[in-house]
Amino acid sequence: MKIRRILIYCLAAFLLSSCESGFDDILKDIKGSKTYKYYAYVSNSGADTISAYSIDYSTGALTSIGSYATGDYPVQMTTDPSNKYLYVACAGSGSLDGSVYVYSMDQSTGALTLIANYSTGVDSMAVTVDPDGTYLYVANGQYGLAADLYVFVYTIKSDGSLTYNRSISTGSGNPVFTAVDPGNNFLYILEDNILAFDISDGYSSIGTAVSLSGNPKKTVVDSSGKYLYSVTEASAGSIAIYAHSINTDGSLSVINSYTSAYTSLNDIAIHPGGKFAYFAAGNGSLGYD
Numbered sequence: 001m002k003i004r005r006i007l008i009y010c011l012a013a014f015l016l017s018s019c020e021s022g023f024d025d026i027l028k029d030i031k032g033s034k035t036y037k038y039y040a041y042v043s044n045s046g047a048d049t050i051s052a053y054s055i056d057y058s059t060g061a062l063t064s065i066g067s068y069a070t071g072d073y074p075v076q077m078t079t080d081p082s083n084k085y086l087y088v089a090c091a092g093s094g095s096l097d098g099s100v101y102v103y104s105m106d107q108s109t110g111a112l113t114l115i116a117n118y119s120t121g122v123d124s125m126a127v128t129v130d131p132d133g134t135y136l137y138v139a140n141g142q143y144g145l146a147a148d149l150y151v152f153v154y155t156i157k158s159d160g161s162l163t164y165n166r167s168i169s170t171g172s173g174n175p176v177f178t179a180v181d182p183g184n185n186f187l188y189i190l191e192d193n194i195l196a197f198d199i200s201d202g203y204s205s206i207g208t209a210v211s212l213s214g215n216p217k218k219t220v221v222d223s224s225g226k227y228l229y230s231v232t233e234a235s236a237g238s239i240a241i242y243a244h245s246i247n248t249d250g251s252l253s254v255i256n257s258y259t260s261a262y263t264s265l266n267d268i269a270i271h272p273g274g275k276f277a278y279f280a281a282g283n284g285s286l287g288y289d
Helices: none
Strands: 003-013 020-021 033-043 049-055 062-069 075-078 085-090 101-103 112-119 122-131 135-140 148-155 162-169 177-180 186-192 195-199 204-208 215-221 227-233 239-246 252-259 268-269 277-281 286-288
Touching: 003 204, 049 075, 062 112, 075 122, 085 135, 112 162, 122 177, 135 177, 135 186, 186 215, 215 268, 227 268, 239 286
Parallel strands: 003 033, 177 215
Antiparallel strands: 003 020, 033 049, 049 062, 075 085, 085 101, 085 122, 101 112, 122 135, 135 148, 148 162, 177 186, 186 195, 195 204, 215 227, 227 239, 239 252, 268 277, 277 286
């Protein structure tokens, strides 16, 4: 019996050749009767669509398998842990029209089927699924509007659809990304600061990390759950990369911050082994050991 697995590239394509891409390490492992299948999904913000591709394992070549309509201005997406469902954050083009579109993923063909879409306020910038696949977090924040100052929490049902659970206020900061530690104990919200919350205690506030310079873009927790890394869009030669250690109570301690010779850092990925960090830059890419 063949076991099929899907490893997903979630990429975001923007107008004017500006591209924010979520890039995860692909584990190239074929053993015995296991067959691994690969697909890529690209959000086309100017066209309000998602393009789907199959990936040739041997060559890396892409073959189109379809295009799918989304809400206005899809900007970022993620899957649940089982890779059965794709969640797309759509920032919207007007007031209070941010949304999340939910698709089921055919694990044999990679084709998408729309399950539902949900109004999520304004400027829905990013979606994160917790490690257990129980909750979806939607960061609503970009332009300083009052409606932007929340992270919405949705319960993920067995069919991938969503039920509104609660909202988490970020005070005066506009949330642009969220991250959850592998143990599913702590939620981190990236805005001008990094806010920490205890999930098991009803999302009670743990504290605020050091203020970040530039325009915050993304934050991630490494696979060990010991470290959190963040990047900001800043001018060349400015501090743009931040490293924090995660304490046992979920609070953060500063390890270091780093300047970059590149402009427009807008993404970060941590190697599953935790040894390397990769950064996407507007005029190049960076890798750190």
